[in-house]
Amino acid sequence: MIATADIDVTFSSETMVAYRIVPGLTEPQRTILPIPTPGPDEVLVKVLASGVCHSDVHLLDWSATRPFSQATHTLGHEGAGIVVRLGERVAQETQTLSIGTYVAVLTTNACEQPECSRCSRGFANVCFARPMLGIGADGSWAEYVVARASTVVPVPGNNPKSERLSPSVVAAATDAVMTPWHGLKRAARVRAGQTVLIFGCGGLGINAIQIAKNVLGAGAVIACDIREESLTIARSLGADYAIPPSALKALLEEKGLAVDVAVDLVGKQVTLDAAMDVVRTGGVILLLGLGDDAVSVNPLAVTTKQLTISGSFGGDFQDLEECLRAIDEGKVVPEVENRPLDECAQVIKDLAAGRIRTRIALVPQ
DSSP: OOOOTTSOOSOSOSEEEEEEEOTTOSSOEEEEEEOOOOOTTEEEEEEEEEEEOHHHHHHHHTTTTSGGGSSOEEOOSOEEEEEEEEOHHHHHHOSSOOTTOEEEEOSOOOOOOTTOTTGGGTOGGGOOSSOEETBEEOOSSBSEEEEEGGGEEEOTTOOTTOSTTOHHHHHHIIIIIHHHHHIIIIISOOOTTOEEEEEOOSTTHHHHHHIIIIISOOSEEEEEOSOHHHHHHHHHTTOSEEEOGGGHHHHHHHHTOOEEEEEESSOOHHHHHHHHHHEEEEEEEEEOOOOSSOOOOOHHHHHHTTOEEEEOOOOOHHHHHHHHHHHHTTSOOOOEEEEEGGGHHHHHHHHHTTOOOSEEEEEOO
């Protein structure tokens, strides 16, 4: 194990700063809390970086109206850090975790019980028997976070100073990489040589491009976005074509391309309609975006084209392990900017206004 002596694992205080959602308030609230104590099967992680996601925008917008936003808790479902305390059972039984282990924190907090109809059938990513970290349970917009040992994934190399696997990149991997990874690989089952169309080239979309092209061997990747800056980034990361929606049909005709898998990372009626319009007969539409509360489909179009419409949410321990390896190998290079944790409210505003093109990681000071 690489030494982490330059990462302070001691405690200068018994309290910490955390940013919390409070029902009825649409901005995260700065709070001073006791540093939590891990339970027997938990670890305490010193947070080095925590990502910001459109889901955080939605949670704050919904703070007074949606059940999972109606309890005060610390936000942050994309965490990376160093283990600084072990629960009693973890210390006795776990061989892979110790003080100083560099980890990614998996937000999908599956129960992992053999009788669970989801966990037992390979759907641990959508087991909600336990609240997700940062979405119901205390997350990582704080100086420390407690997580069950079974939900933290050791980072390859155990080196927070790694250029490829920096804390901000590892934090982004827990959602912005893992979500499209699970969707493309395990839900849509993209195969080598297929043509993949991606609507939405923001924080998840830029990683979806790289996963499709560099990991799954897509024959052609088409990036589609209304923002020219996002299309420029998409081209730089390997998209074969990067165009606005208005140019999509002409491109397909000119290049003789047939879309096998259309990925909707926006989740609005207009993008779903566009995907259904251009995907080939027998193709797959993968829904990942949550932009609209509801979207509708034309049954005649679905049946006569024999389309498969597949949803996907988050990922599991295996997905996150695989993502981190792919990043370590240089196959996926997440675009992440660092901001101080205390700027989280402004980051939320910027993200909601469309002023952020990639991914933001919050860093405790």
